[in-house]
Amino acid sequence: MPLPALFADWFAARGWRLRRHQAEMLEAAGRGDHALLVAATGAGKTLAGFLPSLVDLAAHPSDRLHTLYVSPLKALAADVERNLGAPIAEMTLPISVESRSGDTSSDRKARQRSRPPNILLTTPESLSLLLSYPDSFAMFAGLKTVVIDEIHAFATGKRGDLLNLALARLQRIAPDLRRVGLSATIADPDAYRRWLAPGGDADRVALVEGEPGAEPDIAILLPEGSVPWAGHSGRYAVHQVMAEIAKNRTTIIFCNTRGLAELIFQELWKVNDLSLPIAIHHGSLDREARQRAEAAMAEGRLRALVATSSLDLGLDWGDVDCVIQMGAPKGSSRLLQRIGRANHRLDEPSKALIVPGNRFEYLEARAALDAVEAGERDADRFRPGALDVLAQHVMALACAAPFREAELLAEIRTAAPYRWIDAAIFARLLGFVRDGGYALKSYDRFRRLAPDGQGGWRISHPRLAAQHRLNAGIIVEAPMADVRFRNGRRLGKVEEYFASTLTPGDTFAFAGISLEVEAIRDTDLIVRATTRPARIPSYMGARMALTTRLADRVRHFLAEPESWARFPEDVRFWLEMQALRSVLPRAEELLVETFPHEGHHYLLCYPFEGWNAHQSLGMLISKRMERAGLQPLGFVASDYALALWSLRPVTKPEALFDAAILEEEFVEWVEGSHLLKRAFREVAVIGGLIERQHPGKRKSGKQVTFSTDLIFDVLRKYEPDHLLLEAAWADARERLTDVARLGDLLDRAAGTMVHRSLDRISPLAVPVLVLIGRENVAAADIDDALLGELADDLARTAMGEVRGPLARSPAKA
Template sequence: MGTSPDYAKQWFCARGWKPFDFQKKVWAAVKRGESGLLHASTGAGKTYAVWFAALNRFASSVPPVETSRKRKPSAEPLTVLWITPMRALAADTARALEAPLGDLQIPWSVGLRTGDTSGSERARQSRRLPTTLITTPESLTLLLARADAQTALATLRMVVVDEWHELLGNKRGVQLQLALARLRHWNPELIVWGVSATIGNQAHAEQVLIPQGGGISVQGKTDKTLRVDTLLPPVIERFPWAGHIGLKMLPQVVAEIEASPGSLVFTNTRAQSEIWYQALLEARPDWAGLIALHHSSLSRDTRDWVERALKDGQLKAVVCTSSLDLGVDFLPVERVLQIGSAKGVARLMQRAGRSGHAPGRVSRVTLVPTHSLELIEAAAAQDAVAQRHIEPRESPHKPLDVLVQHLVSMALGGGFLPDELYEEVRGAWAYRDLTPEDWIWALAFVRHGGLSLTAYPDYRRVEPDEHGVWRVPDARLARRHRMSIGTIVSDASIQLKFWSKGGGGKQLGSVEEGFIARLKPGDGFLFGGRLLELVRVENMTAYVKRSTAKKAAVPRWNGGRMPLSSELASAVVSRFSAAAQGRFEGPEMQALRPLLAVQQHDSGLPTDSTLLAEALKSREGWHLFLYPFAGRQVHLGLASLLAWRVSQRQAVTFSIAVNDYGLELLSATPVDWAQQLNPELLSPEHLLTDVLASLNAGELALRRFREIARIAGLVFAGHPGAPKSTRQVQASSGLFFEVFKQYDAGNLLLAQAGEEVLREELDIRRLEQTLEHINRLKLDLHQIKRPTPLGFPLLVERFRESMSSEKLADRIRRMVSDLEKTADSGKA
């Protein structure tokens, strides 16, 4: 190894490039056989830092005598696994890795193995894997589930985990932790490197990736210039409300796109991207063919075309979602526009990094507020980005559904000995404290389904053979398991195809089953920038044709509402606090002065040292508006908790509304909030008991259990071409939930469902921290005569639950008009 050529030096010198210090550190560390985590800004040269480290240590160039022969030398065996969180990154990564190989005459091959890989390519890889295989966590687990997995991966020397921060905090990351534990078991000298651009807790990220210790952390260039600015609305509404998508800003967005050779327009939801793409085309019909749409529900072919065209400089702009957040290198992109608040610092920085994606270039993101209060989020985001206050991500703790799936996969991958595999699994950070009792339960569950499923053959998935090696004895169950590997669980999707009498119409992508279920043949909807009409639904496929209707629905996909992060929320409160002291720094805060003046006149402003609360008596009843700035999820738990605790003191029921800034409690009978809002009501004591009592925790746990049941292999989603409907899957998982509750109450998957509700749906830890924080604040309670600019969006949230969008818009217009007149009159 010590005499291998310095490929990095050769290739960089040939291009007149000078390597950065962080790249040299990674090259030296890998040469010493060390694992580690590289943290560097987007576009700083991370890929070549780890790629040339691998080439310098493991590659040999073709001898001159070989190059003169006609036959191309065969590629080296599998040496590097490159893990990517998104299939969209795989092809782009492959191009980057292949670029130096020919120039340096290195006989390495690069291959892809993702859900999009063709059957013929998979068959070729089954015979011989490429030298470097770019794959996803799911496809890696499928490789490990091959009977010859250990032999096929015997030559592996290094694993690179790209965009590690995207995997760290979820079950896909846990699946990868287990896969790495298996690879390390086979090769204790395996070198593992994580690559990340935006992460707030690097020490934890490194510890999870390299749980055995001894890793090295390399900090890349941090002087990448990130410019964050804001498009100011022509009119600042003093009583803003979320939900009108900011299309009033369309002329300014068109002007920004016009002024730049290449732009990305990020939206937070797929529905929003469809609406904005259509609006841009209507505003500029001459841009047809020059702008495109990209989101994860579009077909793979469409997304590939958009990525290639953007890379080649053929597109002026692409309207996109998080489907283009990561890694793909679009050099022609000079501008990024973010429609609405990004809700998180890391997400905003990640998206900014899509522009100026090269060392030394400025990355610029322009925020486009969809309502007035997002101006303060824009100003706060600039502060948080400048101070690099990035959200931390933490690995899930001991998810047993992922473990159960892993046991069956390993039983397929050559089989396992329980004692040996127990130690291996505990080598994964998420399972470092897996108890023998947990392990015995998991083994029993895959062997016969636990206490309540013993009589059913489908749940006897793994059995020990005569040598004590646990294997999958049934070929049908083996096939079923391979089709179900993975931890990404979403509502069932309906495929969209153009209607053709002979069948076989062009595939457009997918929408969630629940959306199509609400349509009848003849109804129109927007998809992929086209106005479509539903023709018929058959075998989980919706057949459509082009429509000329004026009115169209927009598909609503789940997962669209992202909560405000703690880091951004803290920066928002700091901006309010400065305004309370008369400091309005920056154009955003200057533009907001009229709104903030009304808020301060009618009530008060939130500050770093006070908890703003407002009490209002209206025709609807008695309202409390409270502003903890802890994000939508926490406010839901907090509102339910406060409502339940107050109802224990007096007979009263509440309606609840929440947003990222605060919560509203509405009662039909009077509540003395000056007396009720005391430290006892806001105490974190008995939090767990009270939260579970205040919510329909059983229904929430059932919802979580549906996902757990799919991952654990209890529920099969169906064969390709014949998937089960969402209703069938939900009914099956609901049945298991009830059976376990009645006959197997100690089933650890039930306990996991309850834990996930508290941790993920209610964010119980952040709720506890919020209660502790607001108890340190001074209560600033105001008796108000009308809704304030901060309270008005909460009223709208509650109305939205019970009114159609047309009626809602009409009612809001009337209310805003009345509030504006009152504000203008200066009445207190």
């Protein structure tokens, strides 16, 4: 597929050249090959994905759907729609482009099914809904290409499962369909080629690698004083961040959570003496608020935007001069993705700053910079496709048309994540979709499929199709409450559990505004603007885990004093004092420290396996300590360390870290905690067992929880091998507890544990014990000065008097 003169002239008019990877994508399309493009941000990756479609449609105008574009974010689809408009308009191409997501109006959605555009931009969930309509066969019959942007963002999760099942159905409708994947940050291209290929055959997918771009310009923003002992927000640096905003045309400030984004926005606004235009963007804000911020960025009207992962991916704002990461990045790939929002030109370096929240985060930030410089990306772990997602997909297809069991199984097995499904497993799954399974089949509400009289299955009542479309989806958010002004204007939503802590007169910060609660009506918070101090909403979303490769690099830092010359003086002194007072473990060792402190006995370990694994390990070890009569009082976890405290001392920690804990205490703990019920609640919603919405009404979080807990108890008693209990266990093990890393941690502990029994707190333990002090105060907005005093007191105890060459002021340290 050569580049036509019209396109070559357009490239020349813009001062561009056709890059090698763009030409190779055209060649792959000419051969009819599936393709995976791995190219740096700013390399024209999205244009490379669309170029074959634009060339083909220019040569062969059509009134049918030609190309489907799937992205993980609605904002990204809207941005691509805006950017595709330029070449189409400037070359006067006869090509129509539209977006379809949950934000699209119902009349436009209906029109798109009967008269689709040439290029439709959508998300995995919206695509699944399209496939649930009988007219999907006609709509997709002429489809030529599916372009999957930022494929790394969802391929390894449940959204990727849903998308791959949708690809299998699309390939059945349009057998000559080409699949195209795009990404800037993939560590193992062959794994993604297998995921992308029909039947998981990587050889069917051409790998196209982009031209290398300019190396990014990344720095760590150090405080004017010392690097803090604790905290994760980087709020200490707001004056420095504001100065960076003033120096640049446009800056994006990334935060790892929505709560942190609200906090940083408020802190920046307090020091915004020049009244520079600054906005905030995260997934809980109302759609119109997000779109206003996106439009203002695209038009160059903002000097800064505080954002979360809602803007991580692919948005092409060429005038962004600088990206600032508040807190540690948690992975080199995520850092690169965020850095790519700056500049967006391949031949010029992107400028970025990292603001570490504490000393451990400084080490993580330095590890991330080294990983980026070495070209190291974070590895992704693919796992078998989830059963709850498969159940939802089967119901969607039943809504579109009757099906035969053997034919549908053969189709499903062409989806790479579901190659493992055999006839017996599929029969069990079909039984669940049909009537809920053995323990629930006597209830009419669970009967969703019926024989079609021709050896196949159909939905048992037409209303079930509407119910499915109303409730389908993979993202199960915590129950939400709407935040509204008295006039009805909606600002967005906060989680129900946070709303339940509020009463009229309380204040909280949201959408960059301080709000006072006027009234609470069902699931609505009625608010008004206020100038009173406001608390920051907290969210229950999953925490970003420190990646394995960054954890490895941090462990090596501790073991290699020759690398400390690059560190700030206070960080170097901290590590030097740790070596003097206790020990710094080698990279493969697990350090465990025990010491008395303020009437209690403490056990500290430093696995660097991430908060999820440490949190799970803390619960398991607490159970073992109870059985051993050690009288544990509590524990606290960070991404780097775990601390437990008890009334009696631990003298032999090896017994607590025995790998058998995963077979003994783990099962007992999961079954006895909220963990399995929470996982079941999610798979029950995704699998269609519980409906969140009815026409004109949405169930509250309490109603959903009550319904799922009731069914959970029934199944545990009467059908313990039920398909959804199996799916819930898989979620609890893989996602909620990060059990794979937990197993690796225990394996390492078995042979490499280094135990130091100390007479007082160690320097390395100071950041963790500050966390304990913060939790004991039990205040959402604990005063920074109070936290600093606590850290200084702990540091003085840990460092003590030092004589000789290491002598230095403890306050400076």
